[in-house]
Amino acid sequence: MKRKEEDYMQDLREIRSIMERSTKFLSLSGISGVLAGLYALAGAYLAFEIFNDQEELVHGIPVGEQVWDLLFIGFTVLVLAIGTAVLFSVRKAKKREEKVWNSAARRMLVNMAVPLVAGGILVLVLLFKGLLLLMAPMTLIFYGLALYNASKFTFSDVKYFGFVQVVLGLLAVSFTQYSLLFWAFGFGVMHIIYGIYVNYKYER
Amino acid sequence: MKISIDGLHKAFESRIRLGIMSALAVNDTLDFSSLKDYLNVTDGNLASHLKALEKEGFLTVQKSFIDRKPNTKYSMTKDGRKAFEEHLTALENLIKTQK
Numbered sequence: 001m002k003r004k005e006e007d008y009m010q011d012l013r014e015i016r017s018i019m020e021r022s023t024k025f026l027s028l029s030g031i032s033g034v035l036a037g038l039y040a041l042a043g044a045y046l047a048f049e050i051f052n053d054q055e056e057l058v059h060g061i062p063v064g065e066q067v068w069d070l071l072f073i074g075f076t077v078l079v080l081a082i083g084t085a086v087l088f089s090v091r092k093a094k095k096r097e098e099k100v101w102n103s104a105a106r107r108m109l110v111n112m113a114v115p116l117v118a119g120g121i122l123v124l125v126l127l128f129k130g131l132l133l134l135m136a137p138m139t140l141i142f143y144g145l146a147l148y149n150a151s152k153f154t155f156s157d158v159k160y161f162g163f164v165q166v167v168l169g170l171l172a173v174s175f176t177q178y179s180l181l182f183w184a185f186g187f188g189v190m191h192i193i194y195g196i197y198v199n200y201k202y203e204r
Numbered sequence: 205m206k207i208s209i210d211g212l213h214k215a216f217e218s219r220i221r222l223g224i225m226s227a228l229a230v231n232d233t234l235d236f237s238s239l240k241d242y243l244n245v246t247d248g249n250l251a252s253h254l255k256a257l258e259k260e261g262f263l264t265v266q267k268s269f270i271d272r273k274p275n276t277k278y279s280m281t282k283d284g285r286k287a288f289e290e291h292l293t294a295l296e297n298l299i300k301t302q303k
Contacts, residue, residue: 004298005298005299008298008299014222015223015225018243019227019228019230050229099241102241103234154206
């Protein structure tokens with residue numbers, strides 16, 4: 001009788017594990033979150049150096065060299081962060097003996113893509129209209145919405161992470177003089193905190 | 205219906221079959237290769253268990269071609285969902301009463 005009970009427990013554990021693995025993308029690595037945060041902080045610092053004259057951002061439309069610098073920094077941070085995330089996810093999936101590109105990963109990315117692409121296009125439009133001050137807040141809001149949307153398909157804590165980004169974005173839009181600071185906090189500090197949290201909770 | 209005295213469904217005695225049903229309970233459809241990834245079984249083994257579940261009327265099978273390669277998609281039937289849920293309840297009850 002004792003042996004049977006253990007069997008039933010094992011059955012239930014297995015059911016639970018398969019349900020989770022087949023619906024959630026759990027190969028996200030905490031370390032890549034920390035690194036993404038560091039890239040973002042470095043990017044924010046560079047942007048700050050280029051645009052230390054905030055007045056110019058509020059009133060003028062500095063289309064020219066600086067805009068391309070800004071675009072270059074943003075793009076570099078984005079590519080580095082995505083590249084790192086992919087690299088570490090592939091490694092983690094290998095360790096878990098799973099495929100990284102499974103149906104859960106697909107579902108998570110599709111759910112992220114709609115808000116992210118919309119946000120990306122919006123930010124480019126803002127850039128070319130010279131509404132630079134709105135760019136940082138909008139990236140925060142749309143990234144937050146993307147995370148919130150994706151949280152059903154990965155660690156559920158991502159939901160709170162996304163929510164915080166949306167709130168930071170709304171604050172940044174209200175206090176535009178500090179928008180770069182809010183951006184650095186959201187994409188930099190929050191990523192680092194989240195990465196450490198994931199590493200601590202799921203990877204030990 | 206083949207149900208033993210304790211309410212457990214005979215078709216789910218195999219852990220692979222139970223695994224197939226668990227994955228399909230939370231995914232509308234899954235193809236053969238996804239199922240294989242989740243369950244870590246060989247093609248032949250998985251195919252025979254899928255066939256058995258299909259015979260019970262717990263799965264529906266949709267065959268199609270993607271880039272000229274055969275692609276088979278599985279989903280759970282209403283009967284399958286009912287049987288799986290009853291099996292889960294039975295498992296939970298057994299664990300509760302044995303404690």
